Amino acid sequence: MKEVKVLASTPYSVYIENNSIEKVGDYLQTAIKKPIKVLVVTDENVSALYLKKVVESLQKSGYKTFTCILKAGEGTKSMENFSKLCSVSASLNLTRDDALLALGGGVIGDLVGFTASCYMRGIKFIQVPTTLLAAIDSSVGGKTAINIEEGKNLIGSFWQPCLVVYDPETRKTLPKEQFLCGVGEAVKYAVLAGGRIYDILSSGKIDENFEELVELCVIEKAKIVHQDEKEHGVRKLLNLGHTVGHAIEKLSNFTALHGLCVAKGLYLLAKAQRFEGSISEDCFNKIEKMLNTYAFDLEIPYSVEDIVKEFVYDKKSVDGGVSLVKIKDIGDCFVENTAIDCLGEFLSCK
C-alpha cells in the first residue's frame, strides 16, 4: 500500500492499493470515525463493476449508504445533474457531517466535488477514482467543475476531498482508449517533472511500474497543490498541453476525450516551440517518441484559427492574453503570458 499526503488547507491522504475498492469503508475509518450517511454517486458503467463492493465495504464499517447512478460521459457534468444531486442530498436529509462519495472517473469526481462544495455551503467529500486519469490527476487537488453551453469547467470551485482511495486493479476493466487518456496526463507529468516519471513513460513499461507511476504523479501533483492550492502561480504548470487541448475538446463538442486532447495539445506546443527555436531538437524528439510509444493520434482536425478563437473563452485568458505553459526542457517548464493575437502565428509555425 502506498500513501501520499496532500498538504492542502485541509490535509488528506491518497491511498493506492490493489483491491482497495473492497476496503473503502476501512479507509474511511481513518478519516471519519462517526457512522455518517454516505451518498455514493457513480455512473452506469462503473456501477455495474464496483458499486456493490464499495457499498458493502462502507456498510461493514458502519456507514449508512445511499446510491445515485448517472449516465456515463462528459455530458453528465451538467447544471441539471448538479441540481439533481442537491435535491437527492436534501431529500436524504444529509447534513454537513455526512458525505458525498464519487466513484468513477473525472466526470463523476468533478460533478460530485462541485456539489459537495455547494450543498449546505460544503459537506464532506470522498474520491474513489476508477480511471487512470482520475487517479493521477482529477481526484487530487480539489478542483471541481461542471460545464455550461459557453465552455467546459466554467462553473466550479476549489473543494478538497477528505480521502482518496485508488485501486490499481480497476485499470483492468478500463476500455483501452480510456486508459490512453490517463497516459496522456501521465506524459504531461513526465514533461513537467522529468526524472523517474519520464523514465517509466519513455521505456513503454507502464504496466510493470504501474503503482509507482501513479504514486509519483500524485506526489508531483500534491507538491504543486501544497505550494499553490488556488492556482495563482505554480499550479498553472499543470495546464501543460491543456490550453490547446481544451479548445480541441470544445470544437469536437466534447466528443473527443480529454486525455487524448491533452496529448494533441502537448504535441502541437512542442512542435511550435521547436519551430520557434525555444526547445532543442533533442527535447522535441524525446516528447514525440514518448507519445508515439503509445500510438497517440496526434492529428488535429481543426484549423489553428478555430483553436485560437476558443482561447477567448478559456478560464486562463485575461485581457486578450493566455497563460500558456511552455517547455524549456524535460523536467523544466514555465508559464508565459502570451497575447491571443500572437498565438495563431506561434501555433501555425509561421
Ligand SMILES: NC(=O)c1ccc[n+]([C@@H]2O[C@H](COP(=O)([O-])OP(=O)(O)OC[C@H]3O[C@@H](n4cnc5c(N)ncnc54)[C@H](O)[C@@H]3O)[C@@H](O)[C@H]2O)c1
Ligand atoms: N478536477 C481536475 O483537476 C481535473 C483534471 C483533469 C481532468 N478533469 C476532468 O476529468 C474528466 C475526464 O475524466 P475521465 O477521463 O476519468 O473520464 P470519465 O469520468 O468520463 O470516465 C471515462 C469512461 O470510463 C468509464 N469507466 C471509469 N472507470 C472505469 C473502469 N474502472 N472500468 C471500466 N470503465 C470505467 C466511465 O464510465 C466513462 O465511460 C473531464 O471532464 C476533465 O475535465 C478534471
